[in-house]
Amino acid sequence: MSVDRNKFKADITACVGATKPAGELVDCVTAHFPDVEAYRENDDLVIKGGSRFLIVRRAGPDSFRISENVAVPSTNLVDSGGGAERSLDELIDEIAVLAT
Numbered sequence: 001m002s003v004d005r006n007k008f009k010a011d012i013t014a015c016v017g018a019t020k021p022a023g024e025l026v027d028c029v030t031a032h033f034p035d036v037e038a039y040r041e042n043d044d045l046v047i048k049g050g051s052r053f054l055i056v057r058r059a060g061p062d063s064f065r066i067s068e069n070v071a072v073p074s075t076n077l078v079d080s081g082g083g084a085e086r087s088l089d090e091l092i093d094e095i096a097v098l099a100t
Helices: 003-016 022-032 088-099
Strands: 036-040 042-051 052-060 063-070 084-086
Touching: 003 022, 003 088, 022 036, 022 042, 022 052, 036 052, 036 084, 052 088, 084 088
Parallel strands: none
Antiparallel strands: 036 042, 042 052, 052 063, 063 084
């Protein structure tokens, strides 16, 4: 599925601004990637694509912490400050890869 990256970025920016938690992205992600399951767990965003899960937590104004899990979603890695740090643009790329 091809997604309009600029529109997706604009929608994500509108959804979370500089301070809202990643969980606010549920509607944006499902609108652009209807084949993935996205839901909010506390303030985190959980995206399921196939058998993989992407956990996304807000780390700063243009910064997100992500961890990828197989089969069972868990926020343990981001809870302990682990995971990979991504900018908004990098997060968009991660979501697009998971959704394909």
